[in-house]
Amino acid sequence: MRRFLLWVSVLFLAPTGGAVAQLDVFACEPEWASLSKTLGGDRVDVHAATTAFQDPHHIQARPSLIAKTRSADLLVCSGAELEVGWLPLLLRRSGNSDIQRDSLGYFMATDVVDLLDVPAVVDRSMGDVHAAGNPHVHWDPNRLLVIAQALSERLQRIDPQGQAYYAERFLAFEKRWQAAIPKWEQRAAPLKGQAVCVQHTTWRYLADWLSLNEACDLEPKPGLPPTAGHLKHILQIAQKEKPIATLVAAYFNPRSAEWLEQRSGVPAVVLPYTVGGDEASSDLFSLYEQTLSILLEQAKLD
Amino acid sequence: MLLKFATKLSSFGAAALLLAVAPVSAQLSNAGQVSSTEFNPAVSLILDGRYTDYEEGLSLDLPGFIAGGEAGLTQRGFSTGHNELAMSANVDDRFYGQFNAAIVEHDGATELELEEAFIETLGLGNGFTVKGGRFFSGIGYLNAKHEHSYDFVDSPLVYQAMVGGKLADTGVQARWLAPTPFYMELGAELLSGETFPGGSTEDRNNANAAFVKWGGDIGDSSNWQLGLSYYANEFEGREPGGHHHGGGHEHGHGGGAHLEWHQHEGETDLQGLDFVYKWAPNGNPKERNLAIYGEFFVRNETAHVHAAEGAEEAEAELDGEQTGYYLAAVYQFKPKWRIGVRYDQLSADNAFNGFVGDEDGNGTALELEEFEEETGLGTDHADDPTATSLMLDYSHSHFSRIRLQYTDLDTGHNHPGEVSSGSVVSLQYLMSLGAHGAHSF
Numbered sequence: 001m002r003r004f005l006l007w008v009s010v011l012f013l014a015p016t017g018g019a020v021a022q023l024d025v026f027a028c029e030p031e032w033a034s035l036s037k038t039l040g041g042d043r044v045d046v047h048a049a050t051t052a053f054q055d056p057h058h059i060q061a062r063p064s065l066i067a068k069t070r071s072a073d074l075l076v077c078s079g080a081e082l083e084v085g086w087l088p089l090l091l092r093r094s095g096n097s098d099i100q101r102d103s104l105g106y107f108m109a110t111d112v113v114d115l116l117d118v119p120a121v122v123d124r125s126m127g128d129v130h131a132a133g134n135p136h137v138h139w140d141p142n143r144l145l146v147i148a149q150a151l152s153e154r155l156q157r158i159d160p161q162g163q164a165y166y167a168e169r170f171l172a173f174e175k176r177w178q179a180a181i182p183k184w185e186q187r188a189a190p191l192k193g194q195a196v197c198v199q200h201t202t203w204r205y206l207a208d209w210l211s212l213n214e215a216c217d218l219e220p221k222p223g224l225p226p227t228a229g230h231l232k233h234i235l236q237i238a239q240k241e242k243p244i245a246t247l248v249a250a251y252f253n254p255r256s257a258e259w260l261e262q263r264s265g266v267p268a269v270v271l272p273y274t275v276g277g278d279e280a281s282s283d284l285f286s287l288y289e290q291t292l293s294i295l296l297e298q299a300k301l302d
Numbered sequence: 303m304l305l306k307f308a309t310k311l312s313s314f315g316a317a318a319l320l321l322a323v324a325p326v327s328a329q330l331s332n333a334g335q336v337s338s339t340e341f342n343p344a345v346s347l348i349l350d351g352r353y354t355d356y357e358e359g360l361s362l363d364l365p366g367f368i369a370g371g372e373a374g375l376t377q378r379g380f381s382t383g384h385n386e387l388a389m390s391a392n393v394d395d396r397f398y399g400q401f402n403a404a405i406v407e408h409d410g411a412t413e414l415e416l417e418e419a420f421i422e423t424l425g426l427g428n429g430f431t432v433k434g435g436r437f438f439s440g441i442g443y444l445n446a447k448h449e450h451s452y453d454f455v456d457s458p459l460v461y462q463a464m465v466g467g468k469l470a471d472t473g474v475q476a477r478w479l480a481p482t483p484f485y486m487e488l489g490a491e492l493l494s495g496e497t498f499p500g501g502s503t504e505d506r507n508n509a510n511a512a513f514v515k516w517g518g519d520i521g522d523s524s525n526w527q528l529g530l531s532y533y534a535n536e537f538e539g540r541e542p543g544g545h546h547h548g549g550g551h552e553h554g555h556g557g558g559a560h561l562e563w564h565q566h567e568g569e570t571d572l573q574g575l576d577f578v579y580k581w582a583p584n585g586n587p588k589e590r591n592l593a594i595y596g597e598f599f600v601r602n603e604t605a606h607v608h609a610a611e612g613a614e615e616a617e618a619e620l621d622g623e624q625t626g627y628y629l630a631a632v633y634q635f636k637p638k639w640r641i642g643v644r645y646d647q648l649s650a651d652n653a654f655n656g657f658v659g660d661e662d663g664n665g666t667a668l669e670l671e672e673f674e675e676e677t678g679l680g681t682d683h684a685d686d687p688t689a690t691s692l693m694l695d696y697s698h699s700h701f702s703r704i705r706l707q708y709t710d711l712d713t714g715h716n717h718p719g720e721v722s723s724g725s726v727v728s729l730q731y732l733m734s735l736g737a738h739g740a741h742s743f
Contacts, residue, residue: 051522053584060580060587062525062743063485063517070429070479089740092398095479097425102395124701124735224699225637253589 023159026068026099028077028087029056031138032109034275034283036076039152039169043162047072052277055251056082057128057223061089069094072105074158076151079108080115080135104158110135112150113143116204128223138274139205141181141288148173180285185210188292194299197238197246197266199226199257202273206291215241218256226256238264245298249273269298343391343399344737348450350383352376353729356711359721364463365684365714366624366650368542368565370498371466375726376456382407383730384449386417398422402448417470429479439469440477440489440513441531442597443576451741453593453632455707455728459646459689460626464572464599466498469533471509485517485527493535499570499601501540509535517743522585527743531574539566540605542678561611561676565620568605574598578743589637596629607654609668609677616659616668620679622652632693642693648714649686652679685714703732 022045027033033048040046047068050056056078059065069075069090077083091100098105115133122131137143152170156163188210195215196207201222207214216237220230238260245267246257257268271291272281281287354376362375376383388402400422404415420435438446444461445468457467473493480486495509496502510533517527541564575598582591601624608617626649632642654674660667674680689712695705707728715722 051585053522054586055588058586058588060525060743061740062519062580063515063527064519064525066479066487067482067485067517071481085740087740089742092422092424093431093479095426095429095431095477097427100395100425101392103425124699128700251584251586251588 023155023162024071024073026072026075028075028083030275030277031284031287032076032078034287035144035148035151036074038173038283039148039166040155041165041169043159043165044074044155052250052272052274052281057085059083059086061086061093065090066093069099070096072096072099074105074107074154075099076107076109078110078135078137080110080132080137081130082110082135104154107151107154109147109151110137113137113140113146116208117201125221127219127221134201134204136202137205138284139203140209141177141184142209143205144284145174145177148177176285180288184288184292187296191244191295191299195241195243197234197243197257197260199246199248199252202249203247203271213241215243218246218260231256231259234260235263238266242266245269245295247271250277267298269294271295343389346388346734346736346738348384348386348388348448349731349733349735350385350450351731352381352383352455354378354381354726355728356726357721357724360711360724360726361713362462362711363678363713363715363722364459364648364650364687366622366652366679366681367463367648368540368679369466370540370543371462372468373462373466376728386448386450388448392424393421396424396426398424429481431477431479433475433477434473436470436472437475439471439491439493439511439533440475441469441511441533441572442513442574442599443527443529443578443595444597445469447742450732450734453630453640453642454644454691454693455705455730456691456709458597458628458630458644459648459687460597460599460628463624463626463648463687464499464601469497469499469511471495471497471500473507473509485515487515489513489515495535495537498540499572499603500535501537501565501568503536503538508537509533519585523583524579524581525585525743526580527576527578529574529576531576532572533574534569534571536569537566537605539564540568541565561609563607563609563677565605565607568603568620570601570603572599572601574600580743587634589634591634592631593633594629594631596627598625598627600625607673607677607679609673611668611676614660614666614668616657616670616673618654618657618659618670618673620652621655622650622679624648624650624652638697640693640695640697642691642695644689644691644693646689646691647686648688650679650681652681654679681714683716685712685716687714688712701734701738705730705732 023043025036025044025046027036027046027048029050030048030052033046036044036046049065050059077087118133119129122129152166155166192211193213195213197216198214199218216234218226218234220227243266246260248254248257248268248270250270250273254268254270260266261268271294272278272287275281275283275287280290356378362373385405386402390400393399401419402417404417406413406415416436418437420433420437422433423431440446461467471493473491475489475491477487477489491511492507493509494506496506500509513529513531515527515529519525578595580593603622605620607620628644628646630644632640634640657670659673660669689709691707691709693705693707695703697703709726711726712723
């Protein structure tokens with residue numbers, strides 16, 4: 001056994017040769033993987049733990065993720081308990097000091113912005129509420145810019161040799177993003193005040209940004225699947241409020257939204273939600289563009 | 303059992319303990335918001351209640367296996383199962399601590415049984431993690447999991463027979479995660495050896511274990527894990543008798559004979575192979591998911607066996623090889639609903655050398671056949687124990703589960719007039735209060 005361990009350690013601990021040591025980034029969700037890639041360029045090697053078709057609340061701390069956290073230099077996640085069901089376990093199992101809580105390699109997007117819907121009281125009977133507030137922050141472009149800046153600063157602290165490189169990339173992103181925001185807002189102006197139904201509190205920041213009226217949520221309580229009784233109640237609201245669509249993230253089963261569509265005519269619309277959620281959404285810019293296009297098409301306002 | 307971590311407490315005492323920890327949990331996080339995950343420590347309580355039905359007289363008396371640990375069937379009728387109180391927290395930035403105890407009813411008394419009380423390093427670096435205290439050994443697939451996360455009401459037969467339900471012992475564990483693109487983890491443990499399948503020892507450092515696990519993904523939808531395990535101990539003495547939560551005693555042989563027997567100067571080694579395959583459409587398990595897993599163990603035991611029935615005595619050297627496996631599949635076919643099936647089988651091949659007893663039938667000592675039969679270690683007249691289980695459960699949320707299970711159990715005994723096989727029907731609820739941490743793969 002001892003000889004075997006020695007053999008293994010020689011095999012795996014041997015210094016690896018390589019020209020440029022890239023920063024190993026473990027991103028919990030595709031939006032943060034995309035942002036890390038945009039800000040880190042060639043100096044980072046980004047691994048996304050989840051895809052747009054996986055519900056980030058319900059991921060298992062599976063072996064491949066444990067292996068990835070072991071070698072990560074930086075963890076980029078949403079935080080605010082979105083990953084509470086799997087990230088703490090990955091951190092414990094990683095044996096990696098660089099990414100533990102409060103270390104330089106631990107970056108939670110929701111730690112650098114204010115959150116909406118911070119509950120005054122948390123009780124299990126309320127469903128899967130996040131005590132820290134709604135974690136789906138990448139749907140507010142202004143908050144996203146604050147997060148990008150903080151992430152760039154973090155990259156610069158972890159990898160000081162690349163400081164100028166990261167700073168330059170952030171400025172380029174900031175310029176492009178700031179130019180895009182007013183264009184998006186102008187384009188989305190007709191959506192203002194329009195009613196939508198949602199499935200889960202996924203769209204809270206988008207609704208807040210575009211002043212959409214979230215008239216109904218198919219989930220009776222956050223995190224609990226739609227029930228027949230609740231859907232009947234939603235049907236009444238839908239008939240009264242005439243929402244333009246039911247917004248469903250790519251990782252949800254659209255069955256309940258389709259049920260509503262059949263009975264109320266409110267179209268079930270699957271939105272990419274995050275980067276990779278459909279073919280057009282290849283980065284954060286195209287994700288926003290694509291989502292607006294889909295919404296405007298539904299509202300017949302484009 | 304020689305090991306008695308159980309401390310008798312009145313139910314009032316257990317309640318007082320719960321109240322005592324409650325104020326600690328109401329701390330504020332540094333952001334000024336109360337967060338269920340930032341309570342220090344995170345306190346959780348698992349409520350487990352059961353109704354079990356099977357023919358009177360049926361017991362988990364397995365031919366060729368010495369009963370130990372918490373092996374056994376749940377008591378017939380209503381019973382409280384494995385009610386579990388757990389507290390855990392990061393001690394500081396370098397240590398994590400966890401404590402959990404089962405509050406169980408046993409022979410009419412309420413007992414607090416220590417399950418785990420350990421500390422573990424956080425981010426030691428280079429993939430190393432060291433754990434110390436009392437913990438569930440890392441061998442096998444199910445062993446390190448808490449019972450409330452099991453997919454079935456009971457542990458597989460092979461766990462009941464080989465490690466008394468679960469191998470939990472006191473000692474140290476070191477793990478090393480290889481810096482490979484796929485998952486590979488090596489672990490080694492030094493343990494007291496005082497828990498089943500160990501026995502009493504003089505030094506309390508008489509067992510060790512090692513394991514290696516590999517794992518990875520197959521596309522986005524599937525993932526797998528494969529493990530090899532080894533455990534070995536040396537014991538001074540070991541007596542038969544399992545003691546199941548909310549259940550009765552299991553004895554080496556259920557016949558109620560006045561035979562007293564024990565093993566001493568023994569050695570056990572256990573080798574295991576485990577695999578898990580999990581599938582979910584696009585790797586999104588919320589709607590539908592499938593898990594197929596199984597484990598195979600082989601145990602070699604040598605011990606000096608001494609038996610006495612009144613003035614009649616006998617002894618022999620046991621040299622046994624016992625094997626067992628289970629295969630299970632659990633499918634969540636729609637949100638909240640899962641169905642599962644499990645097949646268990648055991649086999650024992652025990653040899654007795656140097657028998658000293660009544661060799662010529664003059665009746666002054668035990669005969670070999672009697673000795674084998676009465677200790678339950680002989681398997682000449684028994685078949686291999688098997689069990690087939692079907693399970694259906696409903697989870698309203700992450701925190702509540704109601705489960706129905708049917709098991710067709712055949713212990714393999716062929717004693718005329720004794721109940722050696724039958725069906726076991728269990729209805730169980732499992733609810734979780736307070737912080738509910740992540741479950742491992």
